[in-house]
């Protein structure tokens with residue numbers, strides 16, 4: 001009897017612990033520069049249920065010359081998304097659209113900042129994810145891994 005009570009208590013406390021960790025918003029800050037770079041190559045999301053991502057363009061160049069956004073997708077969708085964004089053109093801020101896009105900021109010029117929030121439930125275990133900029137030519141260098 002005592003043993004089963006201990007099991008029940010143990011079970012209940014594990015529910016409390018898992019539900020407590022179930023809603024964790026993680027702040028992630030990424031800087032983009034006039035040198036066509038992000039200041040990080042890795043975005044860690046383990047243990048987070050939600051990511052509050054702030055992209056800051058710390059440079060001075062205007063959006064038309066050195067605009068940056070931050071888009072997240074499966075690695076296998078990245079190429080198609082970059083192609084679609086390039087086709088969308090500057091008039092549409094090289095928008096990556098919504099298909100296969102996990103999250104995306106607006107295109108920012110120097111001095112601009114945007115914060116977006118998205119749930120990590122959009123990530124599937126076993127899939128590789130990337131974050132990148134869809135301004136034409138930038139994703140060759142402005143790219144990093146999203147780790148789950």
Ligand SMILES: [Cu+2]
Nearest residue numbers: 068133135138
């Ligand atoms: Cu860029």
